[in-house]
Amino acid sequence: MASKVLVFCEIKKGKFKKGSLEALSEGKKIAAATGGGDVTAVVVGGSDAKDLASSLGQYGASRVLVASGDWLADWNSDAMTRAVVLAAKAEAPEVLFISATLDGKDLAPRVAAALDVSLGSDITGATVEDGRLVLTRPVYAGKTYVTLKLSGATQVVSVRPNSFTLETDGGDAAVEDLALDFSADDLKVKVISVEAAASEKPDLTEASRIVSGGRGMKGPEHFELLETLAEEIGATVGASRAVVDAGWRGHGDQVGQTGKTVSPNLYFAVGISGAIQHLAGMSTSKCIVAINKDKEAPIFKVADYGIVGDLFEVVPALTAEIKKIKG
Amino acid sequence: MRIFVCVKAVPDTNANLKVGSDNLTINPQGVKYVMSPYDAVAASKAVELKAANEGSELIALSVGKDNKESRQRIKDALALGADRGVFIKDDAAHRDPLGVAKALVAAIKAEESCDLVFFGRQAVDTQASAVGPMVAQLLDIPFVMDCISLEIADGKATVKRSAEGRVETLEVSLPAAFSAQRGLAEERYAKLKDIMKAKKKPQADFDYAFPDAGYEVTAMTPPPERPAGKIVGEGPEAVGELLRLLQDEAKSLSF
Numbered sequence A: 001m002a003s004k005v006l007v008f009c010e011i012k013k014g015k016f017k018k019g020s021l022e023a024l025s026e027g028k029k030i031a032a033a034t035g036g037g038d039v040t041a042v043v044v045g046g047s048d049a050k051d052l053a054s055s056l057g058q059y060g061a062s063r064v065l066v067a068s069g070d071w072l073a074d075w076n077s078d079a080m081t082r083a084v085v086l087a088a089k090a091e092a093p094e095v096l097f098i099s100a101t102l103d104g105k106d107l108a109p110r111v112a113a114a115l116d117v118s119l120g121s122d123i124t125g126a127t128v129e130d131g132r133l134v135l136t137r138p139v140y141a142g143k144t145y146v147t148l149k150l151s152g153a154t155q156v157v158s159v160r161p162n163s164f165t166l167e168t169d170g171g172d173a174a175v176e177d178l179a180l181d182f183s184a185d186d187l188k189v190k191v192i193s194v195e196a197a198a199s200e201k202p203d204l205t206e207a208s209r210i211v212s213g214g215r216g217m218k219g220p221e222h223f224e225l226l227e228t229l230a231e232e233i234g235a236t237v238g239a240s241r242a243v244v245d246a247g248w249r250g251h252g253d254q255v256g257q258t259g260k261t262v263s264p265n266l267y268f269a270v271g272i273s274g275a276i277q278h279l280a281g282m283s284t285s286k287c288i289v290a291i292n293k294d295k296e297a298p299i300f301k302v303a304d305y306g307i308v309g310d311l312f313e314v315v316p317a318l319t320a321e322i323k324k325i326k327g
Numbered sequence B: 001m002r003i004f005v006c007v008k009a010v011p012d013t014n015a016n017l018k019v020g021s022d023n024l025t026i027n028p029q030g031v032k033y034v035m036s037p038y039d040a041v042a043a044s045k046a047v048e049l050k051a052a053n054e055g056s057e058l059i060a061l062s063v064g065k066d067n068k069e070s071r072q073r074i075k076d077a078l079a080l081g082a083d084r085g086v087f088i089k090d091d092a093a094h095r096d097p098l099g100v101a102k103a104l105v106a107a108i109k110a111e112e113s114c115d116l117v118f119f120g121r122q123a124v125d126t127q128a129s130a131v132g133p134m135v136a137q138l139l140d141i142p143f144v145m146d147c148i149s150l151e152i153a154d155g156k157a158t159v160k161r162s163a164e165g166r167v168e169t170l171e172v173s174l175p176a177a178f179s180a181q182r183g184l185a186e187e188r189y190a191k192l193k194d195i196m197k198a199k200k201k202p203q204a205d206f207d208y209a210f211p212d213a214g215y216e217v218t219a220m221t222p223p224p225e226r227p228a229g230k231i232v233g234e235g236p237e238a239v240g241e242l243l244r245l246l247q248d249e250a251k252s253l254s255f
Ligand SMILES: Cc1cc2nc3c(=O)[nH]c(=O)nc-3n(C[C@H](O)[C@H](O)[C@H](O)COP(=O)(O)OP(=O)(O)OC[C@H]3O[C@@H](n4cnc5c(N)ncnc54)[C@H](O)[C@@H]3O)c2cc1C
Pocket: A213, A214, A215, A216, A217, A239, A240, A241, A242, A243, A254, A255, A256, A257, A258, A259, A260, A270, A271, A272, A273, A274, A275, A276, A277, A278, A281, A291, A292, A293, A294, A297, A309, A310, A311, A312, B013, B037
């Protein structure tokens, strides 16, 4: 049976999240694998949302439902939940995809609960068998994987950023208004203020490149070295727990089983020994580079490429070489 | 105020887990269990709020296998400062998040009232970050994820949330639910006398008949093997070769 697929596409800073576009591309593949169902995107955002919406055609949407208004410009998870639930009830899709960004992880479970169906959370693989999804996801921070199936009327799935390829061979999408049945006054969560973090970089959970530092960095002041390297390659800076516990970096920067689980295309571990809890959070990275002065450090066991050496010499040399290549 | 904290038994993060011979669960041999680390942060905050609001009661809830390791998590919460514990037996190998949420909701609704419910930002085994938002949705109360500070006054909570690229300050009216990011509270550690005192605190079982979840785990597998890596070289001289490999072989950098 051809499955109808609905994909929530998240806007941040006037752009769609890459993870949402990946989810859309994957949604199109899933629809095709079930015999060619419709792929509809749902977008909730400020007054620019409508203009942005038509671009979703190329990633696979044939229709885009848009709820927009100035009061929807800032993320409010209560508003998002209500809007997406409304769209899901109206469309009754067999599959609902939401990118597992930080905010998507907040949204997806609420939508699933409101629809009274379970959730495939933060999944990294999807295939179709007998018209239903077969999903895979890492558990225990990647120490093992599980395969699971959902049998509710709507299969609600949050998909991990960087796990699916982005395709741009789609066509045009029809943009339609999604009329909401609630207003700003109905919201249970009031946003008092929003402080932007110093970094404009994507969050670790969705960054496609990450440069992480460990205790080998010797102090917070030396993270400048990593910031400069990260700047050159468009990466987000992360840290080991030792660094966070020492107060050198914020809690949100911690990579690992009790920090953030990350899956970038490229992960640099600089002055990080590679404790099991750290490895658990980053072993799904596509390419891992380790820089450590101890050639016995466990990080080298998972690294694709390693340099044995003093990071205070290797990192500046690396940054300089990249600058040279870039010209 | 009546405060709830939801705590889960998870394998110690130090454990090197292997898939069991059933290809469905982990091999339990030699695996130690602990309270999920973020739940300990949530519990620490709940205890702090209980102390600051006279006449409050703090109830620890846990859904888990009917064994010592799982039940011990309720005792851990009591030792940290909870007043009483409610344990919900669940014999499923993999209980889905909606099932856990529904059981917790049933246990909360069985109490006289509810003002605050605390969760960890994620359980470090399932890593779903799903149960908290689901419970809030089912109770139809506000939920704030990844809280890094929280103050209660006049029936309202003012919360800071560590969100993507930003810190939000939010206001919600009570009852409300929250998940704890590290930093929300100074983490408490039980002393021997707390552990002794906890033994006298009330613990009850709550029976819950889990509905069919429409969620089935069909297999557990080891992670995909990573191809053997290589040491590119030593010291700064190796960076040229590293960059070549990253561009030409791994195709993970291009300029
Ligand atoms: C319950 C629990 C949960 C945990 N969760 C996490 C988690 O989520 N994430 C996490 O990261 N950790 C976690 N840990 C901590 C973990 O066990 C390790 O202690 C931690 O990861 C070590 O951090 P590190 O690698 O930065 O420091 P270290 O282990 O001290 O390693 C520093 C490394 O830097 C190298 N080095 C030193 N100087 C230089 C130099 N000049 N040049 C190059 N290399 C140098 C050293 O050779 C060494 O390998 C957890 C621990 C527990 C108990």
